[in-house]
Amino acid sequence: MSEYKFLPTVLILITKTRNNMLKSKISIGSCYIFVSLLLILLLPYQVFSYGSSSGELKKYLLLMEEKFSNYGWKDLHPREIPWEYYRTTKYKRPLMFVSFGDGSKNCILFFGGVHGDELPSVYLMFKLANYVKENPVLFKDKCIVIAPLLNPDGFLSASSTRINSNGIDINRNFPTRDWPAKAISQWIAKGKNKRYYPGAKPASEQETIFQIALIKRFKPQKILSAHSPLNFFDYDGPSSDLNSFEKWMEQICKEINHPLKKFGYYPGSLGNYAGHERNIFTLTLELPSSNPGQGKHYFEQFQTSILKFINLPVVGSPPNVRIINNNK
Numbered sequence: 001m002s003e004y005k006f007l008p009t010v011l012i013l014i015t016k017t018r019n020n021m022l023k024s025k026i027s028i029g030s031c032y033i034f035v036s037l038l039l040i041l042l043l044p045y046q047v048f049s050y051g052s053s054s055g056e057l058k059k060y061l062l063l064m065e066e067k068f069s070n071y072g073w074k075d076l077h078p079r080e081i082p083w084e085y086y087r088t089t090k091y092k093r094p095l096m097f098v099s100f101g102d103g104s105k106n107c108i109l110f111f112g113g114v115h116g117d118e119l120p121s122v123y124l125m126f127k128l129a130n131y132v133k134e135n136p137v138l139f140k141d142k143c144i145v146i147a148p149l150l151n152p153d154g155f156l157s158a159s160s161t162r163i164n165s166n167g168i169d170i171n172r173n174f175p176t177r178d179w180p181a182k183a184i185s186q187w188i189a190k191g192k193n194k195r196y197y198p199g200a201k202p203a204s205e206q207e208t209i210f211q212i213a214l215i216k217r218f219k220p221q222k223i224l225s226a227h228s229p230l231n232f233f234d235y236d237g238p239s240s241d242l243n244s245f246e247k248w249m250e251q252i253c254k255e256i257n258h259p260l261k262k263f264g265y266y267p268g269s270l271g272n273y274a275g276h277e278r279n280i281f282t283l284t285l286e287l288p289s290s291n292p293g294q295g296k297h298y299f300e301q302f303q304t305s306i307l308k309f310i311n312l313p314v315v316g317s318p319p320n321v322r323i324i325n326n327n328k
């Protein structure tokens with residue numbers, strides 16, 4: 001990894017300095033104190049340089065493009081997007097996001113690839129990033145944050161997996177209030193399906209912590225998380241506004257012929273953490289299939305409703321958000 005590229009030189013320098021000190025008969029004690037001080041001085045460099053390693057990101061994006069071309073996704077251009085990242089997965093893949101528009105406005109967060117085998121959800125979010133970047137005028141007074149691939153280890157593994165590289169379903173790992181009492185017991189009661197393992201403790205995974213950090217930083221009013229293949233829209237959020245939002249959703253779903261379901265939420269799920277507990281309008285878009293070949297078609301199918309969700313006028317900051325006009 002490139003942030004460690006100076007490490008060999010530094011170690012050689014330390015060894016040389018230590019040997020010189022020993023030769024000049026400086027006590028071993030003060031020699032080790034010197035080396036420890038040097039290491040402490042270098043520590044902040046290691047921490048603060050982490051997110052700015054563009055070589056690492058470039059390598060990751062090239063790998064991504066290779067995977068995309070296997071799926072026939074030739075129209076995505078991930079290297080043209082000004083991604084940011086500050087943390088990585090177990091296999092050191094950057095957990096990246098991009099923000100567009102006016103950051104002082106209330107934000108909308110988009111998540112894709114939460115489950116690494118839900119392939120078209122990844123296409124949809126990379127395509128959305130392209131679209132927003134190419135149409136800045138449409139979004140200049142909006143704040144749009146897109147994290148297109150939350151589970152890169154699952155997505156990039158030889159045969160893509162729902163769970164991350166620790167075997168954990170990151171949509172069951174959020175630190176919701178009911179997690180300690182229910183997450184593991186419900187998982188056991190439902191037959192210990194490995195695809196839904198919530199982890200040994202909540203927020204144990206970098207992929208979960210990444211989403212929490214984005215929610216804390218951008219304080220979004222709205223979130224859309226794309227999944228597949230259950231084929232519906234699901235909503236979690238402020239119950240005082242449930243009726244008006246549900247009416248709006250019913251209208252949207254009728255327009256695009258996509259079912260609306262109240263699926264409920266699980267211990268440790270995003271809908272529970274953001275929608276139920278923090279009153280953020282949280283929409284789950286379940287695409288009709290996990291077929292990567294359908295990505296382009298799904299973007300065309302859902303583009304209008306995604307744009308309407310971006311433009312849905314809501315006021316206030318979570319937990320006090322509400323829709324101000326549901327006729328649009």
Ligand SMILES: [Zn+2]
Pocket residue numbers: 114115118227228
């Ligand atoms: Zn999913």
